[in-house]
Amino acid sequence: MQHSGERVCLGDQEQLFLSLAEQLTRPLLQIAQLAELGAADDLETTRVHWTMAQLISRSSLQLVENYALSLRLQGKVMPLSLEPISLSSLLYDTAEVLQPLAQQYNVSLELDPGSRMQPVLADRTVLQAAMTSLGQVFILGQAEYDEPSVVRLCAHRSRYGVVAGLYGTALQLGRDDLRRAQGFRGRTREPLQRFVSGPAAGVFVADSLLSTLATRLHVARYHSLTGLATTLQPSRQLQLV
């Protein structure tokens, strides 16, 4: 069930990237599974290393998968499934996925899903993939600082809708960072200056995924923190419930 015949809406470059992403998932999955087997039966000292290898390969696999998902959606290989979803449950699930990575990098992950938040209209898989990619960026970005750091996953209301975003205490991403990440779309190709290594790709992937939901990433402030967020429209379908 390869999709090559159906990629009519993708350009040559995107088709190549999608094929590359799909091909990369295989060795990454093999490494993750190999590490999982190693972690299950090895000595205590090497078990730590296997677990780390498993975590790193799983995170990379997630990023590549999320990128492939954004391409499939853009190329209309896969349809969107819009439905009213609970943002608090989505953020909770995202935090659960990100927790092992945060723990590995000594970053504490905090969740503030807001109270009595209305359901939003979105594709759950796509939105969670976007928040996970963004979460990885924040965790890896925070880990490059010496001070103990916190990443917050938050949701709050604004006059434009419901805002879901990530905020970091050490690394505070701003307008320039977002502009540069969006520049990965084949325009400026500038690297993100605040990152030593390459987690900026996660911002690009998150933004691409959100664009399929007709929304984008924007810079947001939450209490004293600056971060990246997206604004979603409440689902009118469930407002009377």
Add this chain to the structure above:
Amino acid sequence: MQVLLIEPDRVQARLICEALHRQGHVVAHAVTAQSAIQMADAQTPNVVILELQLPRHNGVEFLYEFRSYPEWLKIPLIIHSFVPPQELAQATTAYQQLGVAKVLHKPETDLITLCGAVAGVVAPR
């Protein structure tokens, strides 16, 4: 428990076999749909794990053929595939009718989850 694993990637098949062996299962591995039918004929499995992306005949063709034999109608089958769940969601009813017990997306499924799914679908009711 006799498990029939239909997996075209030999490296991944080795890893899955190893994980299932450790749980006490006996695993027969097939690379193609055709060899899977022959293996099931030689030794009826208690559960089948199927990747949909197979060389020559794809997994869906296997599924229809496998279920066309009355003696294999009740054997639980798990789809463990690279095909994204959103694409499979459109065929949920068809898969239910074909007796698919569980659909697992490979990149999101670790080995322990797969082993848990095998134990879950063959658990005595």
